Amino acid sequence: MRFSRFAFLAALAAVAALAAPTAGAQAGATTNKVVLQVSDNDPAKWNLALNNARNIQTDLGEKNVEIEIVAYGPGIGMLKLDSPVANRVGEALGKGVKVVACENTMGNQKLAKAEMLGGISYVQAGVVELMQKQQQGWAYIRP
Amino acid sequence: MRFSRFAFLAALAAVAALAAPTAGAQAGATTNKVVLQVSDNDPAKWNLALNNARNIQTDLGEKNVEIEIVAYGPGIGMLKLDSPVANRVGEALGKGVKVVACENTMGNQKLAKAEMLGGISYVQAGVVELMQKQQQGWAYIRP
């Protein structure tokens, strides 16, 4: 009888242990996380990406969503010191949006970090960041 | 002995209860659901999105796929009364494609619902719709 109680509790524990990662994955899938791609040399697209980020925060509440903007390839100009949207990038950073530049692109264009906007982050390959975020359950938007 | 049978049944019930949401999530992931983004002020892109929807229905069968087209930002013109693709939007609606306009964009452009095509749906923020559909297991295509 004691063993059968043990069997019951052990089975429940096994169920809980195996079910836990599933529950975690499902929680992850319903969390609001979105990565925005900027890969055009087009300030209108840069503004659209920033509008998208702002509208997502307004609609869901700033605390309820993680937003990351990744600029790479022809889109890298969005994050240079002379960017026409520099002020808006600063505002987005101030509201908790993560803004990421691609170091591969910077290497190709011989851009140093000193030539980029302050407060941004860096990844080796922007496209890999966009891929991996999706694989971690983030939604993907290409404005 | 009766308790051990109870243990067995209780454990199975616990397994079933915990496994059910997982099975549901997996079923969701393999269903054909796709959201198409329209965010360019470019009738060629509007036609491409409509071609994509039609080709998906032809290839998979109209009954076997859920398709939603979301127009926002510079793409909102696709769904105005004077849209050059108004007829094709009507055809898509007739074939069960859901077509959605972004009310944030309409507000920015001072567009009333009376100025939009009949039969379409509305969401507060098109970009949030695109994000949430992905988090619900829908594929995302940006033509």
Place this chain on the structure above:
Amino acid sequence: MRFSRFAFLAALAAVAALAAPTAGAQAGATTNKVVLQVSDNDPAKWNLALNNARNIQTDLGEKNVEIEIVAYGPGIGMLKLDSPVANRVGEALGKGVKVVACENTMGNQKLAKAEMLGGISYVQAGVVELMQKQQQGWAYIRP
């Protein structure tokens, strides 16, 4: 007593059987698989897609990632015999990138396979391929 041991083992087996597909789905979600969409009639975009594929292979290691490029609609020219990026498509194929043309688009443009680059693959509908790959856990990038 023997029955209670049976209860324990049966419950564990049930747990294992039900948990297995979940574990499989999670493993799939963390593998590096990415599908790149080419749907613009723009050689700059074709080069960007090829750069993206190369950067992903460099960053993650060629053996550690599956990459598929799908050309359809206005992007089909990337894979025609006279494509300005024909050499680079050949290099990508040589490095294990799968390159896929949309037969619906070829039909619309009256293109025969003899007019397309060697070594590429074909699907009936490029957009369905992009949708289904996402539903199989592949990340999606639209350069």
